[in-house]
Amino acid sequence: MENAAPPAPPVFFYGTLMHPGILKRIIGSKGNHLRICGAILPGYSRRQVQGASYPAIIPWPAALKLFGDSEGIPHEEQCVRGILVYGVTHDDEELLDYFESRMFHRERITVHALGPPQSLNDWENSPESHVALPNSNVTMEEGLKMPSCEAETYVWRDNTNWLSSHYWSYDVFLKEKLRIWI
Template identity: 30%
Template sequence: MAIIAPAKVNAKPVSFDSPPRPIFCYGTLMSAAVYCKVVGTASAPLSKPATLVGYRRRQVRGATYPAITPATADDKVEGLVVHVETHDQVRLLDLFESDDYERQTVRVHLAGEAVDVDVYVWASGDNLLSKEDWDFEDFLQNRLQEWLRDKEVFGDRPEDDQQEHPHGHHFVTAARELDRLRNTNSA
């Protein structure tokens, strides 16, 4: 089995005594159902629409999720600023995104105000990205239910770690970490 590493972190540090910095979600995590499954909560977190200027959202080749990359000042990405509740949830998000991404601190426009947030920026090379933009509405209509039904992604963990996972091993790694955190917190 390939070792799946969490996202690289190049974000401004946040004290563990302080709440985590909000995350700018621009892909599958904009779905409350996906976000809740990843971080292990029953209810959707507080989120607000925001715009990230100077980046472009693109489809990852052969995948059903996007990536963002730096672009021109005319480019922008619409998404949601999500208020992450705990530092453990940030760790789960880092695992979910994997080392294909780097968590960085950026400034977004939120209700006419500039706000610092963390965002996962693509770190694995442009050759893995299509020239096409990723479409959230298409994901919601044609892929979301597939993701939520997939037992290898969000349900029972497969016994055979060599098995191919349709959305990547990082989902299973994040899910196992969520199980570990739940067991630690309930002990």
């Protein structure tokens, strides 16, 4: 009897791919096999990529070096809120790697899942999905106390001069940029 391949780790998304319609378009499927929950990635900073509608993440110490000291910066900006996606297949990974291009590198990270996973399609069909992320009622402090798990995410590896000192906002993306993506 052959050993089954171990399941792929969940993938943490923190930008445009948090939107179910965009994620499904990139992987070219209806996403029936995917489950999601909100998640928090500590120790990273999400920044606007200059001239783009998407963000990048870099480790928090690198953000401090690039953009100044941490005095007065809320703890929330030293962590990244996003979604954890379970059930990503090898074919999905190849399409995601192509989409993320050479500007990003897929890396193993540790995140805090903010609740049990639910069907991507159930989430997409909920009224909340158009204005918030799953488990958005969980505060950053509460989330950082929740159990952690291993996952993968896409970390910026291109020239840091392309990163803005401004934080990227999913709320602003939904209101001002989503229409150009779907």
